[in-house]
Amino acid sequence: xxxxxxNSIIRTIVLLFALFVYVICxxxxxxxxxxxNMYGLGNGDHxxxxxxxxxxVDAQNIEPDKHYKNLLLGSQQITIxxxxxxxxxxxxxxxxxxxxxxxxxxxPGNNIIVSINTAGNSKNKTVNIFLYGPYREVWLYVLVGxxxxxxxxxxxxxxxxxxxxxxxxxxxxxxxxxxxxxxxxSPVTASLLMAIFTACVTLLLTAGWEVKxxxxxxxxxxxxxxxxxxxxxxxxLTSLSGYNMPEYDSLMALSSHTGLRVxxxxxxxxxxxxxGAVMDIAISxxxxxxxxxxxxxxxxxxxxxxxxxxxxxxxxGTMANTLILAFTGTSLNMLILIYxxxxxYYQIFNSNTIAIEIVQAxxxxxxxxxxxxxxxxxxxxxLPLFYKDKL
Numbered sequence: 001x002x003x004x005x006x007n008s009i010i011r012t013i014v015l016l017f018a019l020f021v022y023v024i025c026x027x028x029x030x031x032x033x034x035x036x037n038m039y040g041l042g043n044g045d046h047x048x049x050x051x052x053x054x055x056x057v058d059a060q061n062i063e064p065d066k067h068y069k070n071l072l073l074g075s076q077q078i079t080i081x082x083x084x085x086x087x088x089x090x091x092x093x094x095x096x097x098x099x100x101x102x103x104x105x106x107x108p109g110n111n112i113i114v115s116i117n118t119a120g121n122s123k124n125k126t127v128n129i130f131l132y133g134p135y136r137e138v139w140l141y142v143l144v145g146x147x148x149x150x151x152x153x154x155x156x157x158x159x160x161x162x163x164x165x166x167x168x169x170x171x172x173x174x175x176x177x178x179x180x181x182x183x184x185x186s187p188v189t190a191s192l193l194m195a196i197f198t199a200c201v202t203l204l205l206t207a208g209w210e211v212k213x214x215x216x217x218x219x220x221x222x223x224x225x226x227x228x229x230x231x232x233x234x235x236x237l238t239s240l241s242g243y244n245m246p247e248y249d250s251l252m253a254l255s256s257h258t259g260l261r262v263x264x265x266x267x268x269x270x271x272x273x274x275x276g277a278v279m280d281i282a283i284s285x286x287x288x289x290x291x292x293x294x295x296x297x298x299x300x301x302x303x304x305x306x307x308x309x310x311x312x313x314x315x316x317g318t319m320a321n322t323l324i325l326a327f328t329g330t331s332l333n334m335l336i337l338i339y340x341x342x343x344x345y346y347q348i349f350n351s352n353t354i355a356i357e358i359v360q361a362x363x364x365x366x367x368x369x370x371x372x373x374x375x376x377x378x379x380x381x382x383l384p385l386f387y388k389d390k391l
Contacts, residue, residue: 026175045119049132050085054078054110062098062105072098072105080114080129087116087127094129104134111135158206165202172198173272184259187242187268188228195224195275203283211386212286212379219375220282224271226374227367231270234359242266244352266356274323274364281319281368282375285312289379301380308376316372320365327361 055078062074076096082088094114096106106112113132120126151159177194181187199220207213235241242251242265251262288311289304299307328335331353338348348354 026171045117048085048116048118049113050087050116051083051135052080052112052114053083054106054108054112055081055091056108057106058093071100071103074098076106078106080112082114082116083111085116086118092127092129094131096131102131102133104131161205165205168201168205169198177272181265181268182258182260184261187261187264188232191268191271192224192228195271196221198275199279199282202279207283207287210290211382212283212290215289215375215379215382216279216282216286218378219286219371220275220278222374223278223282223367223371224275226370227274227363228267228271230366231267231359231363234363235267238355238359240266240352240355240359244356245269270360270363273326273360274367277319277323277364278367278371281312281315282371284315285372285375286379289376290383293383297384301384304380304383305376308379309373312372312376316369319368323364323368324361327357327364331357 058077058079060074060076062072062076065071065073075098077093078096079091079093081091096102096104098105104112111134113135115130115132117128117130118125119128148163151162153159155162172194177190180190199217203213203216203220207216241263242261243263245251245262245266251260251265254260255262285308289308292307293299293304334353
């Protein structure tokens with residue numbers, strides 16, 4: 001049997017075994033009991049969220065807001081038919097209030113989500129139904145489907161592998177990473193392990209079993225580690241931690257029941273949020289250096305390193321800018337309020353929220369910056385070592 005075919009079979013077996021182990025681990029880690037039942041109100045009372053359809057609009061008093069465009073105020077009295085759950089098939093009348101928070105103008109045939117609050121026993125039961133929001137599920141699936149189709153059509157085989165990599169990343173976060181930190185595992189350790197495994201799987205899927213992939217993986221891991229060290233130092237210097245995050249109260253209540261380490265969550269969030277950009281620049285540089293070497297294998301390590309740095313310099317600024325703009329986008333509402341209120345300089349730069357955003361943006365950018373020379377150096381030394389007898 002051909003040697004390449006044997007290697008291909010071995011790789012397939014290894015991948016299938018790894019997939020089996022991954023599924024088992026994901027299933028085992030994700031199993032847990034909720035410490036608090038947010039849908040139970042005590043004494044048998046409970047809340048459920050169900051799908052419903054608007055049968056008719058019986059009455060409405062709607063008028064445009066005088067100050068804000070495309071904003072309607074008023075109320076509607078509508079008849080709905082419950083499509084799921086305990087009351088499936090029943091028609092009920094509910095009110096739909098249109099205000100600044102819930103501005104949904106409903107029409108017959110619209111699908112909606114309602115919250116059903118049930119109180120009392122079977123003999124004396126009280127049911128209150130409230131509009132929760134429009135039924136968005138289908139359109140979200142359509143959006144995801146269009147993204148997958150576009151990625152596969154334009155990217156071809158590599159696009160399909162990218163989809164698998166994205167699925168792996170999402171499932172790893174939901175079924176392994178979150179359960180680990182939920183059950184008291186260190187978020188610092190968990191995020192670094194997450195970075196390593198995500199880089200390995202994603203880059204192997206997209207770039208294949210090549211020297212450039214190994215270089216990109218090592219560069220990604222080392223870049224993240226170096227930026228993590230800087231992040232830990234400046235977290236301590238600025239007295240920032242997970243305790244300063246907006247969801248602190250809820251997380252602290254959760255930690256008393258689960259062992260969740262709230263103080264380390266900020267570190268974890270920053271590492272995970274910057275990982276995508278780091279992998280992107282790592283594989284781009286590794287691919288460029290490998291392409292240069294394949295075209296002219298007389299290039300020595302010094303020249304290859306210099307080429308990698310030159311490619312990285314062109315990408316470094318845009319990647320760092322991408323991260324900063326991403327963090328800025330998530331804080332846009334806050335920035336508008338700061339501008340509108342003409343807040344004091346000392347108040348702005350010493351607030352928890354602004355300090356966290358700055359540390360997030362800069363630490364993520366450090367990971368990108370460190371990755372450039374690291375991947376360039378690794379690629380420049382690995383390529384001649386692996387290919388000197390093959391070219």
